[in-house]
Amino acid sequence: MPTKNVKPIIIIGCPRSGTTLLYSILSASPELQSLHNESRFLFRKFYIQKLDKGISFASDVLRPSDLDEEDIKYLRDEFLKYSFSSKLIAKLIHKALRRFPLFKPFESLIVETNFLLKKLFLIKHCIIEKTPRNCFKVEVMNLLFPDAYFIYIKRDPRTNISSLIDGWTRRKSSKRISKRLPALRYKLNIKGYEGADWKFTLPPGYELIVNSPLEEVCAYQWQKSNEEALKGLEKIPNDRKIAISYEDLVNNTPAVIQSICDFTGLKYTGALACLAENPPQVNYIKEKPSPEKWKKNEELVAKVLPRLETISEKLGYKSYN
Numbered sequence: 001m002p003t004k005n006v007k008p009i010i011i012i013g014c015p016r017s018g019t020t021l022l023y024s025i026l027s028a029s030p031e032l033q034s035l036h037n038e039s040r041f042l043f044r045k046f047y048i049q050k051l052d053k054g055i056s057f058a059s060d061v062l063r064p065s066d067l068d069e070e071d072i073k074y075l076r077d078e079f080l081k082y083s084f085s086s087k088l089i090a091k092l093i094h095k096a097l098r099r100f101p102l103f104k105p106f107e108s109l110i111v112e113t114n115f116l117l118k119k120l121f122l123i124k125h126c127i128i129e130k131t132p133r134n135c136f137k138v139e140v141m142n143l144l145f146p147d148a149y150f151i152y153i154k155r156d157p158r159t160n161i162s163s164l165i166d167g168w169t170r171r172k173s174s175k176r177i178s179k180r181l182p183a184l185r186y187k188l189n190i191k192g193y194e195g196a197d198w199k200f201t202l203p204p205g206y207e208l209i210v211n212s213p214l215e216e217v218c219a220y221q222w223q224k225s226n227e228e229a230l231k232g233l234e235k236i237p238n239d240r241k242i243a244i245s246y247e248d249l250v251n252n253t254p255a256v257i258q259s260i261c262d263f264t265g266l267k268y269t270g271a272l273a274c275l276a277e278n279p280p281q282v283n284y285i286k287e288k289p290s291p292e293k294w295k296k297n298e299e300l301v302a303k304v305l306p307r308l309e310t311i312s313e314k315l316g317y318k319s320y321n
Contacts, residue, residue: 006126008147014154044181060182135232152241155246167200169192184197
C-alpha cells in the first residue's frame with residue numbers, strides 16, 4: 001500500500017528519449033502501481049467509443065475540451081482497473097489471455113475484481129504512467145490525475161533523431177496500414193522507409209511530411225513532441241513537475257533517480273535502488289548507450305538540425321549549425 005505522501009507519476013518525453021529506461025526503474029517501486037504496458041490500449045478503447053459517436057481525431061493531440069464528464073470517469077476507471085502492483089498479472093492480461101479469445105472472460109473477471117477491491121480498500125491510486133503519445137495530452141493526464149507529478153525527459157536532438165531513424169527502420173516494414181488510433185489519414189511515401197504504417201507519435205501537421213525523407217519525419221516528431229510537451233507542462237505547477245535529461249540519466253543514473261525520489265517522495269530502496277545502480281537494457285538495446293552511436297546517421301541528422309535551432313536552444317542544447 002502506498003504511503004500517504006506518494007502521488008501518481010506521469011513520465012513525459014519524445015519517443016526514444018529514455019522514457020522506457022526511466023519507467024523501468026521507477027516502476028520497480030512497491031509504492032506505485034502500473035499498467036505494465038503503454039496506455040495506448042486504454043485510449044484506443046476511448047477512441048473507438050468516440051468513433052461510434054462520429055467523432056475522430058486527426059493526430060495524437062487530445063485536449064481537455066475533447067472530453068466530457070463521462071469520458072473522464074471512463075478513463076479514470078480504466079486506469080484503475082488495469083493497473084497492478086504485480087507485473088506478472090498485468091502481463092498475463094496483456095499477452096497470454098489476449099492471444100486466446102476463449103479466455104477473454106478471465107480478463108474481465110481479473111480487472112473487474114481489481115477495480116472492486118480498489119474501490120473498497122484503496123485510499124489513493126498511485127500509478128506510474130509512461131507513453132510518449134502523452135506529450136500531446138499533458139493537460140488531459142493532469143485532468144485524470146490532478147495531483148500527479150510530471151517528469152519531463154529531454155534528449156539531444158542529434159542522438160534522439162538518430163535513434164528514431166533506427167526505430168523506423170529496425171524491423172521489416174509492413175506494407176499494410178495498421179489499425180492505430182488516431183488513424184493515419186494519408187498514404188505514406190517517406191523516402192528511406194518502405195512501410196505503409198506510421199511509427200511512434202503522430203504529431204499535428206504530419207500530413208505535411210508524408211512525402212518527405214525519413215530524417216525530416218523524425219526531426220518533426222522530435223520537434224513537435226517536445227514543443228507540445230513544454231506547452232502542456234506550462235499549465236502544471238512547479239511543485240508538481242521536474243525536468244531531467246537523457247544524458248544525465250544514462251551517465252549518472254543513481255543520482256538522477258535519487259533526485260526524482262526526493263522530489264516525489266518515493267523511497268530510494270529495494271528493487272528501485274538496485275535498478276538505478278544497475279540500469280536495465282531496454283528497447284531491444286543489447287549494448288550500453290554510446291554517445292557516438294548516432295554518428296552512423298550523422299549525414300542524415302545534419303540535414304535537419306538547422307531548422308531545430310530554436311527548440312534545441314530552449315531545451316539547453318547548443319546550436320549545431
